Amino acid sequence: MNRRNFIRTTATISIAALPLGKLNAQENKEKKEFVGVLVDTTRCLGCRLCEVACSEEHGNYVPDVKNDHALEKIRDTSEKQWTVVNRFETKNGEVFVKRQCMHCWQPACTAACLTNAMFKTKEGPITWDGDKCMGCRYCMVSCPFDIPKFEYNKWNPKIQKCNMCYERLQEGKKPACVQACPKDALLFGIKRELMEVARHRVYSYPDKYVHKIYGEHEVGGTGWLYLSAVPFEQIGFRTDLGTTPYPEYTKEFLFSVPLVLFGVPALLFGLNLLTDRKNELNKNERWENE
Amino acid sequence: MEFYYYVNIFETKGLEYLLLICFLVLFILMVRYISTSDKKKS
Amino acid sequence: MSNKAVLIGEFRKFFKFLIQEMKPRGKWLTPFNIISIPIILLGLVILFFRFTKGLGSVTNLSQQFPWGFWIGFDVVTGVAFAGGAYIITFVVYVMRVEKYHSIVRVTVLNGLLAYIFYAGALVLDLGRPWHIINPIIGNSFGYNSVLFLVSWHFLLYMIAEFVEFSPVIAEWAHWEKVRKFVSALTLGAVIFGITLSMLHQSGLGALFLMAKPKIHPLWYSEFIPILFFVSSIFAGLSMIIFEGIISHKVFKDLIGEKSHYSYEEIILGLGKGAAIAMFVYYFFKALIFIHEKQWVLINDFWGYWYLVEVIGFVLIPCFMFAYAVRNRSIGIIKIASVLALIGIILNRLNISVIAFNWDVANKYYPSWQEIVVTLMVVFSEIWAFRWIATRMPVFSKEN
Structure with a gap:
């Protein structure tokens, strides 16, 4: 075997041994596209069956939708109800808007959580794990939509928020609210496909919808998308949140932490050595002078 | 609905450098103000 | 065998010493005790409700x-x-400025x-405090x-501050060997502590x-x-000045004239540092x-409130420090x-509470x-401080 051949064979063997092909295959298998829900507020009638279905699914407070007149004021989701429907009076008449966790692509709550109790699953829903959470409520401080809710009146409080019915998704079912919607105002699917549907609706009826899909870019993109006939500010959405994913705001600080930990101790030690040397020199000089 | 236009994110840079120059001048004055007394008395 | 007996004997001696040191000293009915004891007891009752009925039963959190x-x-x-602790240890141990050596121990203890x-x-505020160990261990x-x-x-x-303070504890318990060992760790602990301080002082802001x-x-x-980092410098320095003035009154007889730098000189030096830090911060x-x-x-309203904080409580004290x-x-x-x-209180509360959700x-x-x-x-911290300061050689300089 001459040298050239030897090199050639070893090179081929080592390249073949590299698990490159395998890695690629794994990556494709692991890659699951995030799911989401498209809410078409022009279709919602305000029947609030989604609220009932949600609470029944998760064992929360089930509202009496016929008699409680809850639509009369604007409500927020609470530790008892993961989703609520609000009524807004606009120039196009009544508009009903469902509110729940937006399931951001780059969620602030999971970046805030120091125990990984808030967890972005690879399917897209953000879930909460009571065995890990220590109740610091930093997720509530960070969430741009004010979604995580805390049980202040329990000794053993939980963080309550929509988990997009993660258990149902595992079984291949749709979220309970989507299942319960009688008017197809909620559409469950992969976000890429939902965006196509949403754009199609906007382009097909350019006069019916405002030309914006809320959640396409907001805070880096969210799992829940909204279509509307009136500007989103008028139906209770914050439009000043920007398109930067929220974890980006702390990224630079967190990156600088190891830099400081590498550099500053060395710098301080160096300073200390310098001052020592100065003292020594002073002593020596004095010695000579005497 | 979304608008596209140019935003100059360095618009205030000139003012910031002006502030920096003011700061340096005032800082020297401040340090001189503080330090002179020490020598005078002690 | 004999080694063990010696060890047990030593331990017994130390235990007796500890029991003896636990006893209160001095007068009981001081004004501070009269105010602080009922408040501490009341606080414990409130905490009982907080842990049995939930945070909502005693707080206005929403x-x-x-x-x-x-x-x-x-x-x-x-x-x-x-x-203050990281600044003073920086000045004394890293930069070796002897002038402030006499206040190192008390400052580190305070820190x-x-x-x-x-x-x-923080533990009181956690909803599920039994999981506090989770970010430290586990998955x-x-x-x-x-x-x-x-x-x-x-x-x-x-831990770093404890190491910095441990020579004092060893001195108090008469463990000469331990004292020598932990004293040798001081510089390392100081350098580590300063680095950590830089990061978590700013980290509190990054939250x-x-x-x-x-x-x-x-x-x-x-x-x-x-x-947050820059303001923690003058916050720490101001706190040392403030605490120094109080402890100079309260613990007058404990503070000897050991240091040849006068107390006044130290305060003026700290004031100078605070003035410059505040100037830069402004x-x-x-x-x-x-x-x-x-x-x-x-x-x-919020603009004026901002001006009150920045001009009234940063610029004006800065000039006052310089003038003084x-x-x-x-x-x-x-x-x-x-x-x-x-x-500092205004600034921190503004960010975390007052100007937080200001339009709600x-x-x-x-x-x-x-x-x-x-x-x-606060009161139990002062109690702990008083207990340690009256027993351990906190106000002396030797190290």
């Missing part, structure tokens, strides 16, 4: 204000006040206790969180970076971490004001340090129970 007075004052402000009690108050490392960093740094910094849409734009800035604020074009926000240093006036330095401390209808204000528990934390 879904819109998840962090209130306990986080905003006890933790965020308390830790800023404890910044250590502040962390134990004020950062410890729940949320590296992506600023709070993860801050909690780790609290823990590590407490609020993700609350961008909730904090009033005059207080939100991407430079919050740097502002210009940081001004730079951000210009960069974010915040002048459009200045002409309403030049004219060698301890009286003005005292006032300036109190103003600077109020400024149901604003948060602390309930009386929250204030009592905060006072309880």
Whole structure:
């Protein structure tokens, strides 16, 4: 075997041994596209069956939708109800808007959580794990939509928020609210496909919808998308949140932490050595002078 | 609905450098103000 | 065998010594005791309800204000006040400035206790405190969180401060060998502690970076971490001045004339440092004001409130410090340090509570129970400080 051949064979063997092909295959298998829900507020009638279905699914407070007149004021989701429907009076008449966790692509709550109790699953829903959470409520401080809710009146409080019915998704079912919607105002699917549907609706009826899909870019993109006939500010959405994913705001600080930990101790030690040397020199000089 | 236009994110840079120059001048004055007394008395 | 017997004998001797030291000394019915004992007892009762009935039973926290007075004052402000320890250890051990050596021990003790009690108050605020160990052990490392960093740094910094203080404990317990060993660790602990302080002082500010849409734009800035770090310098220095004045009155007989640098000289030096740090901080604020074009926000209530904080409690105490240093006036330095401390309280509370969700209808204000528990934390810290200061050689210089 001459040298050239030897090199050639070893090179081929080592390249073949590299698990490159395998890695690629794994990556494709692991890659699951995030799911989401498209809410078409022009279709919602305000029947609030989604609220009932949600609470029944998760064992929360089930509202009496016929008699409680809850639509009369604007409500927020609470530790008892993961989703609520609000009524807004606009120039196009009544508009009903469902509110729940937006399931951001780059969620602030999971970046805030120091125990990984808030967890972005690879399917897209953000879930909460009571065995890990220590109740610091930093997720509530960070969430741009004010979604995580805390049980202040329990000794053993939980963080309550929509988990997009993660258990149902595992079984291949749709979220309970989507299942319960009688008017197809909620559409469950992969976000890429939902965006196509949403754009199609906007382009097909350019006069019916405002030309914006809320959640396409907001805070880096969210799992829940909204279509509307009136500007989103008028139906209770914050439009000043920007398109930067929220974890980006702390990224630079967190990156600088190891830099400081590498550099500053060395710098301080160096300073200390310098001052020592100065003292020594002073002593020596004095010695000579005497 | 979304608008596209140019935003100059360095618009205030000139003012910031002006502030920096003011700061340096005032800082020297401040340090001189503080330090002179020490020598005078002690 | 004999080794064991000696060890047991030593242990017994130490135990007896400890029992003897536990006994209270001096008069019981001092004004401080009369005020603090009922408040501590009341605080314990409140805490009983807090742990059995939930946070909502004693606090005014709500879904819109998840962090209130306990986080905003006890933790965020308390830790800023404890910044003095890292500055003084930097000056004395790293830069070897002998002038401040006589206040090192008391400052480190203050820092250590502040962390134990004020950062410890965090536990009271946690909804599920039995999981507090999760980010430290196990499979729940949320590296992506600023709070993860801050909690780790609290823990590590407490250890570093304990190492810095341990020579005093060893001296008190007459463990000569231990004292020599831990004294040798001091420089390492100091360097580690300063680095950690830089990071978690700024980290407390970085906690609020993700609350961008909730904090009033005059207080939100991407430079919050740097502002927190710089302001912790003069917060720490002002706190040393403030505490020094009080302990000079209270522990008069414990403080000997061992140091040949007079107390006045030390206070003036600290005041000089505070003046310069505040001056720089003020210009940081001004730079951000210009960069974010915040002048459009200045002409309403929140604008005036901002000016009160930045001019009234940063610029004015800064000038007072400078004036006092030049004219060698301890009286003005005292006032300036109190103003600077109020400024820090205002700044931290503004970011965490007051200007947080500033436009919400149901604003948060602390309930009386929250204030009592905060006072309880402060008073028990003073009790611990007094116990240690009257028994261990805290006010002496030898090291």
